[in-house]
Amino acid sequence: MGFLLLFDLTNEQSFLNIQNWLSQLQTHAYCENPDIVLCGNKSDLEDHRCISDERARETAEKFGLPYFETSAANGQNVAKSIECLLDMVMLRMESCVDKSQLPGIRSNAQMNGYHMDEAGEGGCGC
Structure with a gap:
């Protein structure tokens, strides 16, 4: 339903790969604009830091992503x-008029990895 996109603050190439990873996520995600949080x-x-906080925040802003240093x-x-x-994923779900239209989700119980059997007994879907 969403992605944490991490890059290594101590590795320039990792930072430069952000745009490529964003492109890959948008190509292969369940929807055109998936929820993404950028983490340094x-x-x-x-x-050992190579990427400044300012530079990382500018990149996050450029792509419209929340940013955290982790x-x-x-x-x-x-x-x-x-x-x-x-929070982002929940807002997206709440804004759906018909939640049954979300890909791969058939019920609220299944959304949480929790499945009910015919007798109403629940169990973890792990």
């Missing part, structure tokens, strides 16, 4: 970036 990862490695090592802004993406 490895913010904990300040001494660190998988210490968890900085990981939850915030995921919450932002979930």
Whole structure:
């Protein structure tokens, strides 16, 4: 339903690949304009940083994306970036007049990976 697009703040080529990855997501996603949050990862490695905060924010603004600097090592802004993406996805879903038209979704129970059997008993679809 949405994507976290991460690049490495310590790697110039990773940053330069953002446009290519955005193109790939728009080509192969379930809809023309998927929900995407841009994350500059490895913010904990300040001494090795190649991409400035200003440059990353300008790129995010250019593509109309929310931007977070994250660190998988210490968890900085990981939850915030995921919450932002979930908010975006939920707004998109709420704006659908007929939620049954979303690709691959047949019911609210299945949306959450939770399936009901004939007796009304539920279980995780993991």
